[in-house]
Amino acid sequence: MCGIVAYIGPKDASPFLLEGLQRLEYRGYDSAGVAVIAPATKSVPAKLKVCKVKGRVADLAAALPARFKGGAGIGHTRWATHGVPSDANAHPHTDNEGRIAVVHNGIIENADELRAKLAADGALFRSETDTEVLAHLIAAHRADGGELEDAVRAALKLVVGTYGIAVLDAEQTDRIVVARNGSPIVLGIGEKEMFAASDVSALVRYTRQVVHLEDGELATVRADGFRTFTEDARTVTRQPSTVDWEIGSYDTGGYAHYLLKEIHEQPGAVERTLSGRLDERFSTAHLGGLNLDARELREIRRVKILGCGSAYYAGEMGAQLIEELARIPAHSEPASEFRYRNPVIEADTLYVAVSQSGETYDTLAAVQEIKRKGGRVLGVVNTVGSAIARECDGGIYLHAGPEISVASTKAFTSTVVAFALLALHFGRIHDLSPADGRRIVAALKALPEQIRDMLGQEREIEKLAAEYAQSQGMMFIGRVRGYPVAREGAQKLKEISYVHAEAYPASELKHGPLALISPELPTVALVPDDELLDKNLTALGEIKARSGRVLAIAHRPIEARLADHCVVVPKSEPELDPLLLNIPLQLLAYHAAVALDRDVDKPRNLAKSVTVE
Numbered sequence: 001m002c003g004i005v006a007y008i009g010p011k012d013a014s015p016f017l018l019e020g021l022q023r024l025e026y027r028g029y030d031s032a033g034v035a036v037i038a039p040a041t042k043s044v045p046a047k048l049k050v051c052k053v054k055g056r057v058a059d060l061a062a063a064l065p066a067r068f069k070g071g072a073g074i075g076h077t078r079w080a081t082h083g084v085p086s087d088a089n090a091h092p093h094t095d096n097e098g099r100i101a102v103v104h105n106g107i108i109e110n111a112d113e114l115r116a117k118l119a120a121d122g123a124l125f126r127s128e129t130d131t132e133v134l135a136h137l138i139a140a141h142r143a144d145g146g147e148l149e150d151a152v153r154a155a156l157k158l159v160v161g162t163y164g165i166a167v168l169d170a171e172q173t174d175r176i177v178v179a180r181n182g183s184p185i186v187l188g189i190g191e192k193e194m195f196a197a198s199d200v201s202a203l204v205r206y207t208r209q210v211v212h213l214e215d216g217e218l219a220t221v222r223a224d225g226f227r228t229f230t231e232d233a234r235t236v237t238r239q240p241s242t243v244d245w246e247i248g249s250y251d252t253g254g255y256a257h258y259l260l261k262e263i264h265e266q267p268g269a270v271e272r273t274l275s276g277r278l279d280e281r282f283s284t285a286h287l288g289g290l291n292l293d294a295r296e297l298r299e300i301r302r303v304k305i306l307g308c309g310s311a312y313y314a315g316e317m318g319a320q321l322i323e324e325l326a327r328i329p330a331h332s333e334p335a336s337e338f339r340y341r342n343p344v345i346e347a348d349t350l351y352v353a354v355s356q357s358g359e360t361y362d363t364l365a366a367v368q369e370i371k372r373k374g375g376r377v378l379g380v381v382n383t384v385g386s387a388i389a390r391e392c393d394g395g396i397y398l399h400a401g402p403e404i405s406v407a408s409t410k411a412f413t414s415t416v417v418a419f420a421l422l423a424l425h426f427g428r429i430h431d432l433s434p435a436d437g438r439r440i441v442a443a444l445k446a447l448p449e450q451i452r453d454m455l456g457q458e459r460e461i462e463k464l465a466a467e468y469a470q471s472q473g474m475m476f477i478g479r480v481r482g483y484p485v486a487r488e489g490a491q492k493l494k495e496i497s498y499v500h501a502e503a504y505p506a507s508e509l510k511h512g513p514l515a516l517i518s519p520e521l522p523t524v525a526l527v528p529d530d531e532l533l534d535k536n537l538t539a540l541g542e543i544k545a546r547s548g549r550v551l552a553i554a555h556r557p558i559e560a561r562l563a564d565h566c567v568v569v570p571k572s573e574p575e576l577d578p579l580l581l582n583i584p585l586q587l588l589a590y591h592a593a594v595a596l597d598r599d600v601d602k603p604r605n606l607a608k609s610v611t612v613e
């Protein structure tokens, strides 16, 4: 949610800033802006130049004056929280004199109070944002001279909230000051030049050597190096690390969209999630990061899974896997609800936080609440070193690779695989037999190839999607294992195609939603070949009897009297079937969105990583 870039060095900053912002645009895309310090000439002192627009980074590039040059610059792409998307609310924000420029991710909770005080002292506010408060506050502390970093430190001491910021000062042109508290900032080390960004994806084209700031830390970044320190001015030493994700992971790699690329990356993502974790000798999973031994795991009586959106639905699949394989009661709940209901935290419950980004604020807040009450939390997280990963007591990294498209696909699938590993591990500590363990291990190993097979049916699904995309809405139904699949399928369709989609347990149809069935509202039905097959076929009959159209996702062709179309999915073990049944629904949503000419990777009103409440 929102992206920050910064550059200081001998080159002109603008090309990097624009390119970096384009890479971060998936995090927020309703307005964008840049500021550079135009160097002093004999007659004119160094001067801050700002250009910002409502719209996309491409609109910013078009609006940028030809003579927008400077060797130090900051940029931002925004997803509006305080104030509507507009030129005025776009970042960077400046002080009265236009000397200090700030870009900011996060939320300043006491912005109203600070704004009133600053306005009383003469600050002129030109936007509705909380960020502008920071620009005036830093300027107020710079008024007495001194160093920019001291003014930033002093300003941040007065701030309550979360931030990742980058600050420019036209009177101290040799530096950029950045700070982090709850919103990531990464420094990139170049050859006599330095970069900073809120996400490594903006940096990998320029450098693989990065330094992740910790919460509560600041850095002074100069062309020839950096210094990290705490809010109390204590110097801290941070060693650079090497980004291990391939540069190609951040490109569309010849695909029309990141989403399609990420759907097709799933076999490899699953292989990486499984890599080194299957223990064939004992028919179990080896999960080194749990930080819980078998004895401690045996004491766990319940599992509570927390996540938001697709992460929550992946958690629902995870809960079913844990209940089925380990026979431990497990339940998934939206982290966004959990954190507001004063949850009961029990010593014998294992809490599991699920997040692709590792930044989702509601999930992070839920983790912090559990920890504050003495609970034990594991993370199932994709982004290594992210806030949620760091907050948890242990966990499982997905290793799915960067997910750029706003809608989650490969991280979703890898999350379910990670839960299958956790459930297998738990199960084998409890009563799952070696034979059943072997059955699951073999099925997990087969998944990448089965996903490849499924993706081979893309052309047929594309045709179906073009037809179903014209509907006024769609119903998704599934029973027990199929219900989370239906929920995720409906979520994917609505968020990227804007076709209204509802998910229901197939068993609930006759308790209300059957009233909606008509030729205009087709149903996507999950019909796995399991012990509930007959029940599911009965539900199809009920829909067809009301002239409803049915697209069945099944393990074998469904007769024409019960389904208008059928996509046949490779069969796994029943516990793992949901994962494969979900793949055609991703393709259905993607191609429906393309058929409707939607902005697939950046759906309206959404952003990747929801770092606000």
Ligand code: F6R
Residues within 6 Å of the ligand: 307, 308, 309, 310, 311, 312, 354, 355, 356, 357, 358, 359, 360, 363, 406, 407, 408, 409, 491, 492, 495, 609, 610
């Ligand atoms: C849906 C989607 C969102 C995210 C949710 C949680 O396709 O992407 O629903 O799943 O915002 O995000 P993470 O997993 O980053 O915590």
